Amino acid sequence: TVSSITRTLCSSAVRNAAIKHVTVIGGGLMGSGIAQVAAVTGHSVVLVDTSEDILKNSAKNIQGSLKRVVKKKFADKPEAGEEFVQKVMNNISTSTDAASVVQKTDLVVEAIVENLKVKQALFSTLDKVAPAHTIFVSNTSSLPIADIASSTARLDRFGGLHFFNPVPMMKLVEVIKAAGTSQQTFDALLDFTKALGKHPVSCKDTPGFIVNRLLVPYMLEAVRLYERGHGSKEDIDVAMKLGAGYPMGPFELLDYVGLDTSKFIIDGWYEKEPENPLFAPSPLLNKLVAEGKLGKKTGEGFYKYK
Numbered sequence: 001t002v003s004s005i006t007r008t009l010c011s012s013a014v015r016n017a018a019i020k021h022v023t024v025i026g027g028g029l030m031g032s033g034i035a036q037v038a039a040v041t042g043h044s045v046v047l048v049d050t051s052e053d054i055l056k057n058s059a060k061n062i063q064g065s066l067k068r069v070v071k072k073k074f075a076d077k078p079e080a081g082e083e084f085v086q087k088v089m090n091n092i093s094t095s096t097d098a099a100s101v102v103q104k105t106d107l108v109v110e111a112i113v114e115n116l117k118v119k120q121a122l123f124s125t126l127d128k129v130a131p132a133h134t135i136f137v138s139n140t141s142s143l144p145i146a147d148i149a150s151s152t153a154r155l156d157r158f159g160g161l162h163f164f165n166p167v168p169m170m171k172l173v174e175v176i177k178a179a180g181t182s183q184q185t186f187d188a189l190l191d192f193t194k195a196l197g198k199h200p201v202s203c204k205d206t207p208g209f210i211v212n213r214l215l216v217p218y219m220l221e222a223v224r225l226y227e228r229g230h231g232s233k234e235d236i237d238v239a240m241k242l243g244a245g246y247p248m249g250p251f252e253l254l255d256y257v258g259l260d261t262s263k264f265i266i267d268g269w270y271e272k273e274p275e276n277p278l279f280a281p282s283p284l285l286n287k288l289v290a291e292g293k294l295g296k297k298t299g300e301g302f303y304k305y306k
């Protein structure tokens with residue numbers, strides 16, 4: 001029938017529609033990286049944050065990162081490199097008003113502060129002004145996608161894209177299908193991830209998805225091993241690098257990720273599943289965080305950084 005043909009055409013049109021225009025909300029560590037990768041792969045990107053100063057800094061960081069890439073890739077053609085950086089930067093504009101820029105966007109990627117209420121408030125506002133076809137995703141590391149999506153009326157067009165730091169370097173993106181995410185939306189997100197030159201893996205909307213669900217308990221078990229005197233931090237790190245082939249040991253990784261971030265993740269899971277021994281809080285981790293020793297970013301965590 002005509003209507004079934006129309007339906008087929010419409011759904012395949014939606015399925016095949018490339019995500020071309022992307023709005024990235026949050027110009028911090030992750031948002032800047034996501035905006036950069038999307039711009040490099042030819043997407044038109046609007047980067048949103050709360051102030052012009054922050055956005056200026058984000059643009060500076062993106063440009064700096066691109067210049068490092070160019071130095072290697074265009075070593076003998078500096079002019080072509082300069083042109084490349086300019087072209088990519090031309091794909092990025094910035095704004096402090098998300099509601100006014102989402103009107104022509106195909107995808108909103110949220111990478112703001114890890115706080116459920118703040119994320120819900122943002123999406124609830126955007127849901128009212130974004131076009132019907134626009135897909136919303138969160139880059140959250142520890143919050144259920146369904147809880148964030150519940151602030152909107154587009155559960156079928158809501159999912160998760162979990163990128164890894166540093167975004168331009170790390171190949172993996174966890175693509176999260178929440179209970180309400182439609183197959184069409186999920187397929188569009190897989191396609192988008194591939195268009196970014198990344199490798200997607202499919203995940204359910206469960207705590208930590210795949211990578212953090214394995215990695216965070218592993219890092220905490222290393223802390224417990226050390227607390228029980230089974231080995232020094234240095235020996236545990238060397239053991240995992242040389243024995244398991246990991247590029248960093250667990251203590252180096254904790255310092256890199258940030259001790260506060262790791263504590264925040266484990267505390268959230270512990271609250272939900274206090275009987276799970278893998279999610280038990282670590283006294284030593286809590287002590288270091290209380291002392292403000294948060295890892296590399298504060299100059300000291302499990303190790304000291306000059």
Ligand SMILES: NC(=O)c1ccc[n+]([C@@H]2O[C@H](COP(=O)([O-])OP(=O)(O)OC[C@H]3O[C@@H](n4cnc5c(N)ncnc54)[C@H](O)[C@@H]3O)[C@@H](O)[C@H]2O)c1
Nearest residue numbers: 026027028029030031049050111112113114139140141165
């Ligand atoms: N850091 C990581 O390794 C990592 C990895 C994967 C996912 N994540 C997740 O990505 C998200 C962002 O993390 P990050 O490390 O980039 O944080 P960040 O602190 O570096 O950046 C967050 C940015 O969001 C801005 N912001 C806060 N509230 C806002 C709002 N209402 N509207 C617009 N901008 C707002 C802040 O000004 C800041 O620039 C978090 O949900 C985090 O869990 C982080």
